[in-house]
Amino acid sequence: MSDITKQSLTELVENIENKKLSSTDVTKAFIDRSEKSEKLNAYITNDFTSALDKAKKFDQKPNFDLKLPGIPMAVKDLFCTKNIKTTAGSKILNNFIPTYESTVTENIWNEGAILLGKLNCDEFAMGSSNETSFFGNVQSPIDKNLVPGGSSGGSASAVAGQLTPVTIGTDTGGSIRQPASFTGIVGLKPTYGSCSRYGIVAFASSLDQAGPMAQNVKDCALLHEVISSYDPKDSTSIDFKRNHYSKELTNNIKGKKIGIPKEYRVDGMPKEIEDLWQKGIQYIKDCGAETIDISLPNTSYALPTYYIVAPAEASSNLARYDGVKYGFRAKGENLIDMYERTRSEGFGAEVQRRIMIGTYVLSSGYYDAYYLKAQKVRKLIKNDFDEAYKKVDAILTPSTPSSAFKIGEKTNDPVSMYLNDIFTVPVNLAGLPGISIPAGHDSKGYPLGLQIIGKAFDEQNILNIAYAMEEKINFKNKITDWWIK
Amino acid sequence: MSIDLKTIKHISKLARISVDEQKAEKLAGDLNSIFDFIEKLNELKTDNIEPLTSIAETTLKLRSDEVKSKNIREQIIKNSPQDNEDYFVVPKVIE
Numbered sequence: 214m215s216d217i218t219k220q221s222l223t224e225l226v227e228n229i230e231n232k233k234l235s236s237t238d239v240t241k242a243f244i245d246r247s248e249k250s251e252k253l254n255a256y257i258t259n260d261f262t263s264a265l266d267k268a269k270k271f272d273q274k275p276n277f278d279l280k281l282p283g284i285p286m287a288v289k290d291l292f293c294t295k296n297i298k299t300t301a302g303s304k305i306l307n308n309f310i311p312t313y314e315s316t317v318t319e320n321i322w323n324e325g326a327i328l329l330g331k332l333n334c335d336e337f338a339m340g341s342s343n344e345t346s347f348f349g350n351v352q353s354p355i356d357k358n359l360v361p362g363g364s365s366g367g368s369a370s371a372v373a374g375q376l377t378p379v380t381i382g383t384d385t386g387g388s389i390r391q392p393a394s395f396t397g398i399v400g401l402k403p404t405y406g407s408c409s410r411y412g413i414v415a416f417a418s419s420l421d422q423a424g425p426m427a428q429n430v431k432d433c434a435l436l437h438e439v440i441s442s443y444d445p446k447d448s449t450s451i452d453f454k455r456n457h458y459s460k461e462l463t464n465n466i467k468g469k470k471i472g473i474p475k476e477y478r479v480d481g482m483p484k485e486i487e488d489l490w491q492k493g494i495q496y497i498k499d500c501g502a503e504t505i506d507i508s509l510p511n512t513s514y515a516l517p518t519y520y521i522v523a524p525a526e527a528s529s530n531l532a533r534y535d536g537v538k539y540g541f542r543a544k545g546e547n548l549i550d551m552y553e554r555t556r557s558e559g560f561g562a563e564v565q566r567r568i569m570i571g572t573y574v575l576s577s578g579y580y581d582a583y584y585l586k587a588q589k590v591r592k593l594i595k596n597d598f599d600e601a602y603k604k605v606d607a608i609l610t611p612s613t614p615s616s617a618f619k620i621g622e623k624t625n626d627p628v629s630m631y632l633n634d635i636f637t638v639p640v641n642l643a644g645l646p647g648i649s650i651p652a653g654h655d656s657k658g659y660p661l662g663l664q665i666i667g668k669a670f671d672e673q674n675i676l677n678i679a680y681a682m683e684e685k686i687n688f689k690n691k692i693t694d695w696w697i698k
Numbered sequence: 699m700s701i702d703l704k705t706i707k708h709i710s711k712l713a714r715i716s717v718d719e720q721k722a723e724k725l726a727g728d729l730n731s732i733f734d735f736i737e738k739l740n741e742l743k744t745d746n747i748e749p750l751t752s753i754a755e756t757t758l759k760l761r762s763d764e765v766k767s768k769n770i771r772e773q774i775i776k777n778s779p780q781d782n783e784d785y786f787v788v789p790k791v792i793e
Binding site for chain 1: 705713714716717728729735737739747751754770774779780786
């Protein structure tokens with residue numbers, strides 16, 4: 214079977230269960246394609262040799278009761294993997310080999326999946342284009358010199374380019390949904406507290422969530438079902454009854470009420486995005502659901518709020534990188550000098566910028582004006598959603614205000630880079646689940662996504678809406694394999 | 699509002715990141731454009747709004763105080779840039 218890497222996760226699981234394919238066949242196919250795809254720079258570290266060993270072991274003693282039987286999978290290099298280098302895309306962790314496993318990846322291996330390698334990402338997940346990685350930028354499989362989005366850019370590139378059947382990313386302000394939208398794949402940011410943060414390199418702890426990225430909604434539901442679990446090792450993990458998301462998936466969304474927030478019609482948004490949104494509204498109606506105009510009045514304050522809250526939390530989280538306990542250490546004349554040089558040489562420009570912003574907003578005399586103010590606005594943003602959900606079951610918006618841009622196009626202007634996340638950030642601030650699904654192409658042939666935002670813990674509902682819309686949209690990703698020879 | 703070089707130097711001390719003149723100027727420019735954008739929040743009156751301090755509206759769970767990770771000294775020290783027996787080594791701090 215030469216087309217193994219074109220198959221969806223669901224198809225691969227079926228074919229392995231029916232013994233039409235072995236885990237070794239599948240693992241080999243993805244390794245071969247990954248090796249031919251070095252130009253994408255999607256991997257930071259590969260674990261191909263032991264992946265093949267594990268696949269062979271699985272085939273000798275297969276367990277078909279598992280949800281991911283012998284399925285190879287690469288993951289974002291923000292998840293700690295025991296005895297496998299974990300860098301978070303940073304020089305400061307370039308030599309870090311965790312002695313423990315993140316809960317989310319452990320859940321995946323426990324269901325029979327096999328680690329292929331660690332995928333490139335923006336440094337400490339801070340970026341929207343995968344250009345801040347110490348390990349170089351990632352190419353999009355959609356077009357040469359196009360960014361895959363970020364921060365889960367390697368993950369998006371690897372799924373769209375068929376280097377891995379599915380993957381997991383993390384999303385602090387849009388880092389799963391924006392790259393999914395840019396590369397024509399599906400990405401889910403779960404409710405805060407749904408997936409454990411244990412063993413994920415921390416960026417902004419009140420916003421960070423892990424989530425699945427896949428070729429289609431069903432695969433996304435299956436992977437979400439595997440990674441979502443209550444975990445006592447994460448004090449913000451929430452103990453709620455989780456669904457069998459893939460089994461309970463239905464395209465029957467008749468009678469659902471979907472909100473259309475007028476504030477997402479921002480100045481300067483290309484007509485293509487507005488048209489896509491209108492098409493989405495029509496698809497919703499075609500599925501027998503109802504759309505209702507709603508207002509989320511504080512939407513335009515979400516991004517400024519985010520750029521206080523996220524850097525503040527990051528500056529505190531990243532204080533641990535001091536060259537003493539692990540990671541890179543620079544030589545210094547004394548202890549303080551060593552700290553300062555280590556952090557100056559070990560962190561890249563964007564990370565240093567955010568640490569500086571965070572330190573400033575938390576510093577004496579500025580805390581009330583910035584951090585406390587942002588916490589209050591965050592409450593208003595959450596209230597907007599609470600109010601809207603009295604009238605609707607979910608909300609439909611574009612995923613991003615534009616399609617993917619060229620590498621280097623926005624690197625000199627941090628604010629224009631930050632504006633990429635204008636539609637995704639409010640969801641993190643309110644702790645809600647959001648999914649991006651591919652919904653069309655722009656005039657250049659680049660993918661565009663729509664976002665469905667749900668109530669807290671209502672992942673099943675947004676997965677169902679996405680599933681129903683996916684059928685109507687019938688999106689075909691245009692992958693030309695330009696990077697292979 | 700404008701963040702000057704003196705402020706940049708002060709923040710960089712707090713953040714323990716060494717900053718030379720050139721880098722300080724670049725950072726001042728970047729931070730000023732970011733804070734111009736952040737200032738938008740001042741349009742909002744928030745006097746009577748409770749700050750959102752936790753997004754998950756649950757109380758933290760209690761657990762019994764048991765040691766679960768035993769004998770992991772080696773694991774803890776394993777990634778250190780410099781160690782000696784069971785200690786992390788840092789540049790000399792006492793003369």
